[in-house]
Amino acid sequence: AMGQLVFLPFMAWLVKMDGWRTATLALCVFYAAAVVLVVLFIRNRPSDVGLRPFGAAPDSPIAAPPAPQGNxxxxxxxxxxxxxxxxxxxxxxxxxxxxxxxxxxxxxxxxxxxxxxxxxxxxxxxxxxxxxxxxxxxxxxxxxxxxxxxxxxxxxxxxxxxxxxxxxxxxxxxxxxxxxxxxxxxxxxxxxxxxxxxxxxxxxxxxxxxxxxxxxxxxxxxxxxxxxxxxxxxxxxxxxxxxxxxxxxxxxxxxxxxxxxxxxxxxxxxxxxxxx
CATH class of the missing domain: 1.20.1250.20 (MFS general substrate transporter like domains)
Structure with missing residues (x-):
């Protein structure tokens, strides 16, 4: 939603000024940057960063990640x-x-x-x-x-x-x-x-x-x-x-x-x- 708010006017302006190829190249750069940010900062579970799930009791133990099961x-x-x-x-x-x-x-x-x-x-x-x-x-x-x-x-x-x-x-x-x-x-x-x-x-x-x-x-x-x-x-x-x-x-x-x-x-x- 916020990406739509931020990027759409910019991309429309870029297409108008320099064509769709430049706009597409810019999108590829943004996608690559997003991949880097995900790899560096996104985790699968709250326990991966020592946190409890949202809504859990403050004194509840931090559960270890479950072991993968099945294929x-x-x-x-x-x-x-x-x-x-x-x-x-x-x-x-x-x-x-x-x-x-x-x-x-x-x-x-x-x-x-x-x-x-x-x-x-x-x-x-x-x-x-x-x-x-x-x-x-x-x-x-x-x-x-x-x-x-x-x-x-x-x-x-x-x-x-x-x-x-x-x-x-x-x-x-x-x-x-x-x-x-x-x-x-x-x-x-x-x-x-x-x-x-x-x-x-x-x-x-x-x-x-x-x-x-x-x-x-x-x-x-x-x-x-x-x-x-x-x-x-x-x-x-x-x-x-x-x-x-x-x-x-x-x-x-x-x-x-x-x-x-x-x-x-x-x-x-x-x-x-x-x-x-």
Whole structure:
């Protein structure tokens, strides 16, 4: 989110001033720097740096890292074999497919060229995406707070429903500055807000031992959705000369994803996960 806020205007300016090759080279430099920082400073567990997990009692012992068990290469596939037997996995995978399609694949890839159809400069359109990144940070933190206190199914039902409505709203505007500002603020708040409740439902359904592996597969569906929408929206724009149908189709998908969480939304999260 913050990277989107910081880098998008800069990258748009760099493309405008010196072309896409220079911008791509700059991205490669940033990626290489990120790899170095991860290797130097990121650890797997709090115990690796002598800390207790967040929320643990101050006098609790610092647990030693668990010894690896089983084949590390087969573990993700074993987790997938368990996950596909539960309907909750397919609901979460489908909803995250829609999440990826409506964010990374559609808005992140095609909002700038869509703005170009309305004669909005690329740098200004990139500023709109950057604004989304700032509000994305706020929305994600707020969603984590809400997930700790409310049924995550209800939250996801609301998030996807409002996201779908906002896409319909965008296509009904004339892309004036006020409309784009309202869309950027709202869509930014909703961008990654779906992650905390999705992770919570995965953890409730599959337990802490498998939750991260299962969420990896759920996130793979997110990337598939992003690829689908990136290609599909471009195809629609090429064939029809407008992005409107692509954005409206994404809105319909979001509404369907919202409806998928109606079942069990009135139950407590623990009971819903147990039933799944």
């Amino acid at each position: 590390l290469f087969l573990a993700p596939f074993e987790a997938l074999a368990v996950a596909v037997r539960k309907p909750v996995f397919w609901v979460l995978a489908f909803s995250f497919f829609v999440c990826g399609a409506s964010t990374n694949g559609l808005v992140q890839m095609h909002l700038i060229p869509m703005c170009g159809d309305y004669l909005i400069p690329a740098t200004a359109a990139a500023g709109t995406l950057a604004l989304m990144g700032g509000f994305n940070f706020v929305g994600t933190v707020a969603s984590g707070w809400l997930t700790d206190r409310f049924n995550p199914r209800i939250l996801l039902m609301i998030y996807y429903g409002l996201r779908g409505l906002s896409l319909f709203y965008l296509t009904s505007t004339g892309f004036d500055s006020t409309s784009l500002l309202l869309f950027a603020v709202f869509y930014g708040l909703d961008w990654i807000a779906t992650v905390p409740p999705t992770v919570k439902l995965a953890a409730d359904a599959f337990g802490p031992a498998r939750a991260t592996l299962v969420f990896g597969w759920i996130f793979a569906a997110h990337q598939l959705g992003a690829g689908f929408a990136a290609y599909g929206a471009g195809f629609v724009r090429t064939e029809l000369g407008s992005y409107s149908l692509a954005f409206q189709a994404a809105g319909i998908l979001c509404i369907i994803a919202s409806l998928a969480f109606i079942s069990g939304s009135r139950r407590r999260p623990e009971a819903a996960a147990a039933a799944a």
